[in-house]
Amino acid sequence: MRTFYDVIIIGAGPAGIFAAMELLHHSNDLSILMLDKGRTLARRICPARTTGICHNCEPCAITSGFSGGGAFSDGKLSLVSEVGGRLTDYLSKDTVQSLIDYANDMYQSFGAPDIVYGLNQKAVDDLKYEASKYDIQLIPCPVRHLGTDASMVVLGAMYKYLTGHKNFRFLELSTVQEILVNSGKAAGVRLQRKGEAPMDVGAQYVIAAAGRGGAAWFLNESRRLGLRTENNEVDIGVRVEVPNAIIDHLTKDLYEAKLVYYSDTFDNRVRTFCMNPGGVVSEERYEGDLAVVNGHSYNDPALRTDNTNFALLVSTSFTEPFDEPIEYGKYIARLANMLTGDGVMVQRLGDLLKGRRTDKDRLKKSTTIPTLASAVPGDLSYALPHRYLMSIVECLKALENIVPGIYSRNTLLYGIEVKFYSAKVEVNSNLATKIQGLYAVGDGAGLTRGLMQASAAGIVAARDIAGISLPAQIQKGRSCL
Numbered sequence: 062m063r064t065f066y067d068v069i070i071i072g073a074g075p076a077g078i079f080a081a082m083e084l085l086h087h088s089n090d091l092s093i094l095m096l097d098k099g100r101t102l103a104r105r106i107c108p109a110r111t112t113g114i115c116h117n118c119e120p121c122a123i124t125s126g127f128s129g130g131g132a133f134s135d136g137k138l139s140l141v142s143e144v145g146g147r148l149t150d151y152l153s154k155d156t157v158q159s160l161i162d163y164a165n166d167m168y169q170s171f172g173a174p175d176i177v178y179g180l181n182q183k184a185v186d187d188l189k190y191e192a193s194k195y196d197i198q199l200i201p202c203p204v205r206h207l208g209t210d211a212s213m214v215v216l217g218a219m220y221k222y223l224t225g226h227k228n229f230r231f232l233e234l235s236t237v238q239e240i241l242v243n244s245g246k247a248a249g250v251r252l253q254r255k256g257e258a259p260m261d262v263g264a265q266y267v268i269a270a271a272g273r274g275g276a277a278w279f280l281n282e283s284r285r286l287g288l289r290t291e292n293n294e295v296d297i298g299v300r301v302e303v304p305n306a307i308i309d310h311l312t313k314d315l316y317e318a319k320l321v322y323y324s325d326t327f328d329n330r331v332r333t334f335c336m337n338p339g340g341v342v343s344e345e346r347y348e349g350d351l352a353v354v355n356g357h358s359y360n361d362p363a364l365r366t367d368n369t370n371f372a373l374l375v376s377t378s379f380t381e382p383f384d385e386p387i388e389y390g391k392y393i394a395r396l397a398n399m400l401t402g403d404g405v406m407v408q409r410l411g412d413l414l415k416g417r418r419t420d421k422d423r424l425k426k427s428t429t430i431p432t433l434a435s436a437v438p439g440d441l442s443y444a445l446p447h448r449y450l451m452s453i454v455e456c457l458k459a460l461e462n463i464v465p466g467i468y469s470r471n472t473l474l475y476g477i478e479v480k481f482y483s484a485k486v487e488v489n490s491n492l493a494t495k496i497q498g499l500y501a502v503g504d505g506a507g508l509t510r511g512l513m514q515a516s517a518a519g520i521v522a523a524r525d526i527a528g529i530s531l532p533a534q535i536q537k538g539r540s541c542l
């Protein structure tokens with residue numbers, strides 16, 4: 062293996078992949094090494110996806126490997142700059158939108174389906190008006206839906222494109238332990254490959270794209286390297302599951318209805334997130350053992366279920382002196398794991414409102430059949446703080462006005478869903494840190510929280526390395542194949 066590359070990319074999620082594709086688009090000569098602690102796409106096999114039972118694999122196939130969190134994701138590409146991250150804090154809204162349009166074209170050129178939901182303006186306006194009558198805000202957001210099945214195909218095509226390039230190398234099962242810095246300049250990485258002694262690989266540029274799974278590591282590295290960091294909020298809540306029939310009128314036009322409600326008692330912001338019509342609830346693991354809930358769906362109509370699921374999340378920004386929001390979120394998820402023995406909990410809304418646990422017999426009576434068979438019936442009120450629980454219940458009650466039937470005793474609530482947003486690392490508008498040649502992009506740098514903005518962030522860093530100024534480079538409709 063070479064001991065020096067022009068660019069090393071840490072993490073093979075959408076941020077890393079789009080950085081690599083953009084670099085290769087601008088220069089055939091740059092040598093690029095992409096490292097990921099997980100496996101190549103074809104070798105990412107998650108037993109929980111087929112058997113419903115998590116085997117605590119190390120590394121976790123859901124969060125690590127080529128495609129990062131994107132591999133088993135629902136592949137909902139949010140096509141507006143207001144959704145999926147905070148890139149507009151660093152770049153103008155127009156620039157972010159152009160980057161999203163550009164990345165959207167790239168996804169399509171690698172086989173993403175043509176259909177975009179949320180473009181029926183009349184339907185969007187009608188739903189927006191109806192929601193506003195009940196203090197619910199609808200955030201319009203066109204969505205291109207890949208589905209878990211098509212995501213694999215699209216990302217597989219990107220893998221083929223990248224690995225087919227003579228100057229690109231991807232190494233799986235390769236964990237970066239340290240970012241090497243020499244006289245204030247990025248110098249490479251210290252790498253640990255499974256079963257081998259750590260080795261140093263040099264580079265002129267390092268792009269850190271470690272995602273949420275690598276957030277804690279990158280935060281420590283940033284602190285060690287003297288980079289300034291700022292806490293992000295933490296989103297804590299549940300995943301709601303209802304029959305499709307109850308919510309079809311929202312999802313058929315929008316696919317994903319992004320709704321925001323400020324709770325009556327605590328005035329906390331509660332939002333819907335990651336809506337999966339005809340989808341399945343799933344379990345994902347952080348740090349090998351922490352079980353949290355998520356959801357996804359398939360593009361193939363034959364794989365659609367009778368249920369729709371979505372997250373209902375309460376956002377909290379902690380103020381001084383508390384500065385461990387990620388640990389706080391994990392603590393609450395661990396509490397729920399402790400109560401179930403290990404794994405995700407499920408409770409009927411009716412049981413929660415009556416102050417009793419859902420047990421196996423009560424769950425059997427549920428007219429909404431859980432799609433996550435391994436979820437353990439229990440009582441969420443033992444794990445979720447009152448503030449979160451109240452806010453979620455009040456939001457569901459308000460949603461009943463526009464989604465009749467959702468505030469029903471058979472609505473299923475799975476816990477805990479936690480979205481950890483990494484601490485924000487200080488970067489400039491090219492997403493470069495103050496260490497020359499070191500870039501911080503994607504979810505792991507606390508800048509993004511979705512596929513599209515993570516992809517756009519990778520493009521920004523790549524263009525800076527390639528010496529391309531942003532606006533001049535935005536050419537809509539270019540195919541990079």
Ligand SMILES: Cc1cc2nc3c(=O)[nH]c(=O)nc-3n(C[C@H](O)[C@H](O)[C@H](O)COP(=O)(O)OP(=O)(O)OC[C@H]3O[C@@H](n4cnc5c(N)ncnc54)[C@H](O)[C@@H]3O)c2cc1C
Pocket residue numbers: 071072073074075076077096097098099123124125126127128129130131132133134135136137138139145235236237238270271272273274275276278335345355356357502503504505509510511512513515
């Ligand atoms: C189940 C699921 C469903 C989702 N559904 C959607 C959706 O429908 N729409 C949407 O917009 N978003 C969705 N997301 C979120 C989306 O996947 C992420 O926002 C996106 O993948 C972030 O991209 P990223 O490149 O920043 O990080 P990631 O995709 O997380 O990739 C980071 C990579 O870095 C690697 N890594 C971390 N630390 C190290 C290290 N020290 N050394 C080497 N490698 C390291 C990890 O193994 C990982 O592969 C979903 C996420 C999950 C888990």
